[in-house]
Amino acid sequence: MDRKKAEADLRKYYTVFLQLGLIVALAIFILAVKVDLTSEAPDEYTLDEQDVVEMEEVIQTEQIETPPPPPRPPVPVEVPNDEIIEDVNIDINSDWDLDDRMEMPPPPQEEEEPEENFFVVVEEMPELIGGLASIQKNIEYPEMARRAGIEGRVYVQFIVNEQGEVEDPRVIRGIGGGADEEALRAVRQAKFRPGMQRGRPVRVQYSLPVVFRLQN
Template sequence: MGSNKRKKPKADLRNYYTIFWQLGLVVVLLIFITAMKVEWVSEKQDVDLTQEQEVVEMEEIEQTKQEEKPPPPPRPQVPVEVPNDEIVEDQEINIDADINMDEPLPEPEEPQEEEEEDFFVAVENMPELKGGLGELQQKINYPDMARKAGIEGRVIVQFIVNEDGQVEDPRVVRGIGGGCDEEALRVVKEAQFTPGRQRGNPVRVQYSLPITFRLQN
């Protein structure tokens, strides 16, 4: 009886050891599981943060586009008034006119050559009035119209002295009227000249004479 009582405490201690070992094992497992969960959650958070950062980095910033304004419309043209008084003549065009291709085309007109002057203006020996200008003035008959009107002055007559010394084509280049111009022409037509000469040969020369009309008091 005494031996059974001594062995009993040892058996109890073994049972206690087994229970403590099992409890310790459970506690260790719980701690391990808890630690694993904490690490897994932290890794998940880290992954999410990196993903969010990557998303932020990949976002593109849209540039604001400046809207181009269309150019302003052109100003309307101001209408110009056209006078209604002007009448535009209608030109009639004969469309039905027959064209004969067999007919020869009209020859172009040849330009008319200007007639060369057959007289000289200045020569070596100019014409000379026979008898002088004083003798020619004495042949003048003062016109009554000019006398009554008191017209006085000088009439200049221009003409050609030909190779024979005669006057051709006299004309008044400056007159005074009152019949004096006609009287000056009459007197000059009767004038006789010594013909002008160029290199010893008689030639036609343009000449002018002043015929004076003066009233005597």
């Protein structure tokens, strides 16, 4: 075999190439560090001006109260001119002395209420002659009350005088249908023995019932 030439043997240049490579790499690294990659800041910052808000002054309105209209004047009433007004003569007595004592009018007299001229309770009360049967037998049943089916008691109050007669009868509790009027008619015909007080006949207030009952 033929031996290589000395120029073709690269082993002896190995260290040289290695040092050159390191130098180039170091130069590139230094350049990379030296270069400033940050972007440049703008010279001036422009800020948008804010819109200016103008506040309008609010004026408070005043409410004006209008006065009410004046009342209407009264309508004049025509008066006839031919009406004559009579003169009134006032008689003034010049002789009247103020030092005289005036007489006061008399006080009003109170009307005395009439005293009751009858008794309510006496020693001997009036006695109905014949009892209630004497009144019941004189009763004529009213046709209106019969048709309406009205039954009951009618209470009549009256005065028994000194002669045993009935005065001023009146119904204090009725049932209607014509029964009240019939009870008054029957009581007026009744006769009593008068009431006695201290041995003499007196007027006595009395009341009794009148029965109205339909027969089936």
